[in-house]
Amino acid sequence: MSDNHFEFDAARLIRTMAKNGHNLLIGTQYHAHGDGWCELALPYSEALVTDTASGILASGPIFTLMDMATSLSIWLKTGIFQPQATLDLRIDYLRPAKPGQTVIGHGECYHVTRSIAFIRGHAHDGDPDKPIAHVAGTYFFTASA
Amino acid sequence: MTTIFSPYAQSMGFTSERDGDGRLVISMPFGDGVRGRPGFVHGGALAGLLETVAYLTLADALGEDDKPLLKPVNMTATYMRGAVEATTHARATIERLGKRIANIEAVAWQEDPDKPVAIAQINVMLDRSGR
Numbered sequence: 001m002s003d004n005h006f007e008f009d010a011a012r013l014i015r016t017m018a019k020n021g022h023n024l025l026i027g028t029q030y031h032a033h034g035d036g037w038c039e040l041a042l043p044y045s046e047a048l049v050t051d052t053a054s055g056i057l058a059s060g061p062i063f064t065l066m067d068m069a070t071s072l073s074i075w076l077k078t079g080i081f082q083p084q085a086t087l088d089l090r091i092d093y094l095r096p097a098k099p100g101q102t103v104i105g106h107g108e109c110y111h112v113t114r115s116i117a118f119i120r121g122h123a124h125d126g127d128p129d130k131p132i133a134h135v136a137g138t139y140f141f142t143a144s145a
Numbered sequence: 146m147t148t149i150f151s152p153y154a155q156s157m158g159f160t161s162e163r164d165g166d167g168r169l170v171i172s173m174p175f176g177d178g179v180r181g182r183p184g185f186v187h188g189g190a191l192a193g194l195l196e197t198v199a200y201l202t203l204a205d206a207l208g209e210d211d212k213p214l215l216k217p218v219n220m221t222a223t224y225m226r227g228a229v230e231a232t233t234h235a236r237a238t239i240e241r242l243g244k245r246i247a248n249i250e251a252v253a254w255q256e257d258p259d260k261p262v263a264i265a266q267i268n269v270m271l272d273r274s275g276r
């Protein structure tokens with residue numbers, strides 16, 4: 001990497017965001033990032049399960065994880081921090097996450113226009129080749145004309 | 146009928162009531178735990194609310210005697226307005242309840258039900274193989 005300063009700032013921003021609001025309640029953590037992509041970790045928590053007997057993580061926290069990972073990927077793609085809002089986000093649940101496993105959410109921004117960012121992503125619970133969910137969606141730059 | 150909340154729904158502070166037509170309404174009070182960008186509710190928290198009201202409305206429609214495993218297939222959330230620092234309410238309509246698949250639409254609003262902050266299309270598989 002030629003631009004270490006940029007690398008450091010991105011990780012720090014993500015760590016700061018993870019300590020606030022809904023991300024703190026869910027417990028998202030920084031995992032990795034690169035040019036146009038971001039990975040966050042969601043450690044397993046009994047407070048976030050859908051059913052005590054099965055211990056399966058609710059889908060809401062996974063949606064939040066992917067919303068945050070994909071929205072951060074836009075900033076990593078453009079290099080500009082501009083206000084944005086989710087326009088829509090679709091999630092396909094391939095299978096439940098294994099109880100006790102940390103879920104990793106990978107978000108990437110694959111195209112931006114002046115007003116819209118197009119994103120996709122996936123989540124896995126240990127093996128990136130066996131995803132638990134896929135997402136696709138769009139964000140709107142709220143300050144754009 | 147009392148609403149049984151999941152540990153996740155309890156962590157989110159959801160509450161449940163019936164509107165004048167007897168329809169289930171799930172509410173999410175504003176607080177730090179649902180905050181996203183400054184001044185607004187996190188889109189993920191809204192998605193969790195929409196999904197929760199969809200599943201509870203489906204369980205309600207199936208009744209006490211029919212308890213298939215409800216498996217999420219997918220959901221598409223569309224955000225229409227910024228949800229501000231206020232309580233958000235949500236209710237769901239089952240567009241079709243089949244033997245194996247249910248198609249549900251959920252709507253979330255704050256002040257005015259006619260001005261939704263977000264909607265979601267949710268598809269659920271009803272698995273009766275193990276019960």
